[in-house]
Amino acid sequence: MTNSKLQAFWNHPAGPKTIHFWAPTFKWGLTIANILDSSKPPEELSYPQQSVLACSGLIWARYGTVITPKNWNLASVNFGMSLTALFQLSRKIQHDLSAKTQEADAEEE
Numbered sequence: 584m585t586n587s588k589l590q591a592f593w594n595h596p597a598g599p600k601t602i603h604f605w606a607p608t609f610k611w612g613l614t615i616a617n618i619l620d621s622s623k624p625p626e627e628l629s630y631p632q633q634s635v636l637a638c639s640g641l642i643w644a645r646y647g648t649v650i651t652p653k654n655w656n657l658a659s660v661n662f663g664m665s666l667t668a669l670f671q672l673s674r675k676i677q678h679d680l681s682a683k684t685q686e687a688d689a690e691e692e
Contacts, residue, residue, distance in 0.1 A: 597654045607647075607657040614660060617667035625678035633668045633675065640665025 597603040617636065620628070640661040647658030 596652045597656065603654055604656060607654065607660045610660045610664070614663045614667055617664065617671060620671060621674075625674045628671050628675045630672070630675060633671045636668035637665045637672060640668060 592598055593600065599605070613636070640663075642661075644658045644661035644665060647654045647656075647661060
């Protein structure tokens, strides 16, 4: 039984014998890099970069579920990429808003 599942995976149209498997697999590097960027100070994050990662992640995650055959590897890597980018955007926004609040408080004093 295990052999037949492994063989089905191997021969799948989006399986390891095709680029449709390897491209999303290596794209996990972007998601991992974005996770590692969580240790960066928020002021070093880029609005344009994180916005593009979030939007393209959502678009390609949707695409991975509507194509035939469904490419769950593509959908999952892009969904993960969009989540990490949205997390980084939220960090950047919170940092910028708190900086503005601190500036306004400093001006009132």
